[in-house]
Amino acid sequence: MGKVTGFMEYERLEEGYEPVPARLKNYKEFVIALSSDQAKQQGARCMDCGTPFCNNGCPVNNIIPDFNDLVYRGDWQNAITVLHSTNNFPEFTGRICPAPCEAACTLNVNDDAVGIKSIEHAIIDRAWLEGWVKPQPAAVKTGKRVAVVGSGPAGLAAAQQLARVGHEVTVFEKNDRVGGLLRYGIPDFKMEKSHIDRRVQQMEAEGVVFRTGVLVASLGEGSKVTNWAKETVGAEELKAQFDVVLLCGGAEQSRDLPVPGRDLAGIHFAMEFLPQQNKVNAGDKLKGQLRAEGKHVIVIGGGDTGSDCVGTSNRHGAKSVTQFELMPRPPEEEDRPLTWPYWPYKLRTSSSHEEGCEREFAIATKEFIGEKGKVTGVKTVRVEWQGGKMVEVPGSEQVLKADLVLLAMGFVSPVSPVLEAFGVGKDARGNAKASTEAQGAYATNIDKVFAAGDMRRGQSLVVWAIREGRQAARAVDEYLMGSSVLPR
Template sequence: MGKITGFKEFKRKDETYKAVKERVSNYNEFTVPLSKTEITKQGSRCMDCGIPFCHSACPLGNLIPDFNDMVHRDEWKKASWILHTTNNFPEFTGRLCPAPCEKACVLGIIDNPISIENIEKNIVERAFAEGWIKPQLPSNRTAKTIAIVGSGPAGLAAAQQLNRAGHTVTVFERDDAVGGLLRYGIPNFKLEKGIIDRRIAILEAEGITFKTNVNVGVNYSVEKLKEFDAVVLCGGATQRRSLPTTGVEAKGVVQAMDFLTQATKVVLGKKIENQILATNKNVIVIGGGDTGSDCVGTSNRQGAKSVTNFEIMPKPPGNRSPSTPWPFWPLQLKTSSSHKEGCDRNWLINTKEFISNEKGELTALKTIEVKWKIIPGQRPELIEIEGSEKTWPCDLALLALGFTGPETTLSEQLGIKTDARSNYKATNYQTNIPHIFTAGDMRRGQSLIVWAISEGREAAKKVDEYLMGYSNLPSKGDGDLPPI
């Protein structure tokens, strides 16, 4: 695979970024692509490692050494063919996936791993530019109809796979445009929405029907779902976590996703009354994950006076922690492009009170430093450090604390059983109601985009088997190659 000595000859190179001052002046993607020659070299670094742990670490089972080898050989069309055998939407994962494959790369034991995610993005972008990605219509249509509820990556993957099996697929989306959190939850500077639109155009040309502004269980009766032979629920895990903190009801304490959604809609030309803005405000983002990072980047683009980030956990080490050895996902400090645009990051900080003025407007936060007491076999204990209280000026506090699980609207109205975490229970993606299936975050809880696509694909196979008694759709790692 690749060039036998490539990993010795070529060092890892990643895309660079436009200068901070330039990129924060707009909401466009700001990566500077590597040349085709350099990407070929990066593909050449892939080792003939015998056991591709990268392949195993990828929830989709992407055939990573195979498409790296094709890039090395300048066989880009074949690389795209191989990539699309397991991944319906590499243009999404190539931008948004945290790349567990790279953390499991064998070369990563002794050197920087292969730049798999960037190679993936370059393959699919080349494929779109060359016109290699074309609608794939099924050779025959069955008489079966399927409703997909939710148009995020899980729903879209399930829809495309089931359509390829010949079924008639309708996707319902409660927002005004298709894409789920990809559309409004991910800022444009990470994913420009034309990237979604060009893929949706392919799916529509393949025969999939999309219906927006349809909120099943609210403005569309669940009784109407009985018109379909099968239903796949892919509504995501959208119940937002809050804080049981005094003053959390103050004006200016805002859920991160509300802030991000409004910002993206305005960027796309939609009118939002009383938009939540960071302009000229002291902004504190509570939560250190990707959503928190997106809030940092958006706040800087809106002209915040200051941006501060709180994380209750300890600061991770700069290198892989011994507690998470290769090939596991590492405990390691992640510094995003948004952090580099300007952010005061603080760890082991707990918010004790939101302070507001007589109008109920947020003016400050009170915090206390904490530490964690670790006792083997027991849950970690959070201990506050006496005398470490501090008051921070704050006009806008963004709660980026993740999600607790899916909404209960559909489970209650349809009679679907849920587990202790409120996720929709399913065996082989099939709920307690035989013709209703579920996939993605709604089934497994908040997770990665690559898991969502994997879940959608796997659920589609189970639906096809349920309807037809068998399925020719591929499962993870089948390597069933579609035509170029």
């Protein structure tokens, strides 16, 4: 373990942030990572618990006590080996994971959790800097061909694992750049895109072929999901050309708000707004980018996607930014004895909220108000929750000014025509139906078609997508070869 008395001697250290006025001027990352010495001290706090709840709380089961100890001892090279043994892309999770491992840390029972995410961040950034992250091409090729549909974290993790055991892997991506929501969705100020480019280079050196701008099957009439495809490949064609097709297309169908006035100009899905800024940051010239400057912006939806709209609107120079949440305001502090080691219910204030945002809780949207076809306001009503049911508070209607409304109420399902083109069965929520257990894990009802990530589990987290990609790779390898050396 780190230092036997470390948890009593040292406090949890938070990563720093650039000051708000400085970071609002651009779209660059603004988190100041721990120094090597600070990370070492944080590693010293780890108690190397007999039952490491952190390891169980982490969806990829990172071997946290071991890398904490290695960092404490200054053995950074072995720390990255341990970290990479369970996670292909710690530079993604070290930046944008909400860190369920920390919620589960034993120290979190009555003290502050070990800063596990900041240690992960420090390990992987140092590993890249030192040149320790190298391609690992397979020594022997199997001659088996795998098509991965979708280049988000699930598709990337699966492709890397499969290439490393010798399969010929081609990743099909309808957008013009690789990365899924990491690329088009998550703002650059949370994660700069050079981290994805560097991994793509590594994976290409491992033999993975990326075909961007290629749509597999069809999205259906009038779909608003991101799509910069220049060609299309049919489901049957893909099945005929490859030994396995692994569907990692995400859960891109945004939840709509069909109240009166929805068709007014100025009301957009978050996923129309956010990817445009990602593109501009990448150097693309867009005609008529959706911009928030000088506007009263209302973001409907209190989650991460909504918070990303807040941060982007403030960087555009919005006049005001207000975020609505249907549920009541959560408590500032969790009830630890009740929730530990699980993800606690408490108020979460993101760095984007700190940059300037009015947050309204227990509020519902009744109608969009407009003039000359353009949105000018949102009619709202306060709500209460009685016996699990939402009840409107009489007389609480009001109209708030709005020139731009961003709908960030989550995602209902994957795009169903893609699943239908393959004949893949769906679960009750419209996700690709496949279990994650035992023989036949990640396999759909259609022979040689597998599914993983948000397309199988519904909209989730990057770390869950990486887990599913890795596990699906093992299942595909077993299907192709009869057995697999890939980790479960």
